[in-house]
Amino acid sequence: MDFVVNAHMSWIDFVVIVAYLLFMLFIGWYVSKRTTSFEEFFIAGRTMTTPVLICTLVSTYYGIDVLFGTSELAYNEGIVAWFGYSRPTYLFFIIAAFGLAGRLRKHNYRSMPDVLEHFYGKPAGVTAALASFVYSLPSLGLFGMGKVAQVILGIDPWIGGAIFGGVVLVYTLWGGLWAVALTDTVQFVLMCVTLAIAMPMIMSHVGGFDFVAEKLPASYFQPMGGVPVWLVVVYAMTGLSILVEPAFYQRIFAARSFKEVRNALLIGILIWSAYDWCVTAGGMLARASVDAGILAAGTHPNEALLRIVIYALPAGLTGIFLAGVLAAEMSTIDSYCLVAGGNIVYDIYRPVFKPDASDATLSRLTKWGILLSWALGFVLAFYFERLLALWVFMSTILTSTVFVPIMAGLFWKGRKTKLAGFLSCATGLASAVAYYILVHQLGIRNEEYATFILNLTLGGRTIELWQEYAIFFSLPLSLAGFLAGNLLGREVQPPPAGSGAAP
Amino acid sequence: MNRWDLLTWISIVVLGVGSVAIFAFFLRDVGGILKGGGGKKD
Numbered sequence: 001m002d003f004v005v006n007a008h009m010s011w012i013d014f015v016v017i018v019a020y021l022l023f024m025l026f027i028g029w030y031v032s033k034r035t036t037s038f039e040e041f042f043i044a045g046r047t048m049t050t051p052v053l054i055c056t057l058v059s060t061y062y063g064i065d066v067l068f069g070t071s072e073l074a075y076n077e078g079i080v081a082w083f084g085y086s087r088p089t090y091l092f093f094i095i096a097a098f099g100l101a102g103r104l105r106k107h108n109y110r111s112m113p114d115v116l117e118h119f120y121g122k123p124a125g126v127t128a129a130l131a132s133f134v135y136s137l138p139s140l141g142l143f144g145m146g147k148v149a150q151v152i153l154g155i156d157p158w159i160g161g162a163i164f165g166g167v168v169l170v171y172t173l174w175g176g177l178w179a180v181a182l183t184d185t186v187q188f189v190l191m192c193v194t195l196a197i198a199m200p201m202i203m204s205h206v207g208g209f210d211f212v213a214e215k216l217p218a219s220y221f222q223p224m225g226g227v228p229v230w231l232v233v234v235y236a237m238t239g240l241s242i243l244v245e246p247a248f249y250q251r252i253f254a255a256r257s258f259k260e261v262r263n264a265l266l267i268g269i270l271i272w273s274a275y276d277w278c279v280t281a282g283g284m285l286a287r288a289s290v291d292a293g294i295l296a297a298g299t300h301p302n303e304a305l306l307r308i309v310i311y312a313l314p315a316g317l318t319g320i321f322l323a324g325v326l327a328a329e330m331s332t333i334d335s336y337c338l339v340a341g342g343n344i345v346y347d348i349y350r351p352v353f354k355p356d357a358s359d360a361t362l363s364r365l366t367k368w369g370i371l372l373s374w375a376l377g378f379v380l381a382f383y384f385e386r387l388l389a390l391w392v393f394m395s396t397i398l399t400s401t402v403f404v405p406i407m408a409g410l411f412w413k414g415r416k417t418k419l420a421g422f423l424s425c426a427t428g429l430a431s432a433v434a435y436y437i438l439v440h441q442l443g444i445r446n447e448e449y450a451t452f453i454l455n456l457t458l459g460g461r462t463i464e465l466w467q468e469y470a471i472f473f474s475l476p477l478s479l480a481g482f483l484a485g486n487l488l489g490r491e492v493q494p495p496p497a498g499s500g501a502a503p
Numbered sequence: 504m505n506r507w508d509l510l511t512w513i514s515i516v517v518l519g520v521g522s523v524a525i526f527a528f529f530l531r532d533v534g535g536i537l538k539g540g541g542g543k544k545d
Contacts, residue, residue, distance in 0.1 A: 051529035079507075182533075189526045196519035199511060209507035221507075267525070274517035281511045 013319025028171025074283030078220025120421020419489025
């Protein structure tokens with residue numbers, strides 16, 4: 001990418017950004033004084049109400065993948081970014097609100113792998129924790145943060161990622177989930193308000209959708225666009241990950257009651273859909289601006305939204321918008337650092353090595369886990385160039401591993417065995433990883449979609465296997481693993497309602 | 504104004520007004536939360 005320092009930035013912009021960062025640190029420090037137990041640190045003492053849940057849910061899910069990933073898709077393909085990619089996820093949020101949250105609140109779970117440990121024992125819980133850990137590494141957020149820093153300060157992305165990501169790390173270590181949720185709340189307002197201010201300004205500078213229609217092909221206004229239908233199905237299926245999403249589960253467990261979560265999700269869907277559409281519209285306006293010569297011809301699709309906003313906003317407001325972009329990133333990084341840290345300590349170390357670990361030990365080690373996940377995420381952050389592809393890979397790994405056994409645990413009233421849970425997790429994870437390796441090794445790189453495609457000829461017909469299609473194989477294999485384990489294993493009765501994970 | 508412009512304006516209003524209203528409700532709750540008043544749990 002070829003970013004340049006924004007010429008419109010004034011000292012006021014820098015003051016706004018520094019003030020914002022200091023305020024985030026203050027919140028972390030303030031909350032650290034009241035965080036006394038592991039439950040307080042990890043799930044906020046189960047006291048979150050609807051407004052704070054809306055803020056933390058919306059801001060956690062919407063980071064780099066939406067701001068730059070969805071706008072990248074809109075830039076390349078048009079409104080399919082909203083109709084084909086974003087909208088199906090709302091359906092999964094509705095399912096989560098009415099079908100899932102209540103069942104998860106029947107037990108005193110603390111994490112997503114806890115649910116699997118409850119139904120199938122330690123092996124399934126630990127396998128799920130591994131997948132959750134990979135999924136939760138904050139690489140996407142740190143990558144985006146570095147790119148934004150490059151725009152703001154003209155420094156190398158990895159230095160910017162280290163500085164801004166370091167602020168996130170500090171307040172997360174200080175205050176745990178309450179620090180995350182309170183900073184998320186400020187970040188939620190910033191990211192929503194700044195986008196709401198930026199959009200009218202972009203439209204007034206470059207024109208509205210009449211201008212877009214004039215510059216872009218008609219396919220940009222087709223709900224399924226020019227994207228291969230199976231790829232749209234894959235994008236929509238990434239929404240499945242919502243039903244097993246570890247940060248989402250953590251907020252369900254942190255809520256004061258089931259109703260608080262349900263209401264937060266229903267109101268959140270309104271905000272998400274508005275945010276998604278603004279980002280989609282911004283991506284399309286950016287593309288039209290490139291075609292009209294308003295933005296440079298070499299603008300990279302995943303930086304287009306940022307460029308058009310900076311072009312349209314006057315000095316002064318630019319700092320607030322960039323603080324909003326940082327906010328979108330930070331609210332995602334903090335949540336997933338906390339989840340990944342918990343995966344290492346609460347979901348792997350505790351059941352495998354120290355079942356009787358004290359509250360203080362869990363809190364202390366979880367902070368080391370957060371540090372480790374941040375460092376690993378940082379190392380991986382700058383290896384990927386197509387954000388949507390990385391997001392699809394991470395959600396595929398998670399969904400392939402835990403979707404079948406969690407849904408079976410929560411909704412299937414029949415026979416369940418420990419072996420079924422473990423085999424389902426293991427076959428789902430192994431097949432998803434194997435599929436990606438196979439397509440990368442034997443397939444051909446497609447430059448248009450920045451992906452790998454393996455062409456298979458069967459009976460005279462050539463079938464294109466995209467790397468993104470992994471889930472079509474891994475989910476059925478995970479189900480097969482569950483059925484085989486259920487047939488071969490010994491039936492277990494999970495502990496009664498009100499308890500947490502299996503001892 | 505075409506329908507895509509209209510959708511964009513509706514989204515802008517939802518984002519701007521909605522987020523500020525939610526923040527106002529949050530401010531109402533935050534004092535009690537930070538003092539440890541968790542309230543009724545299910």
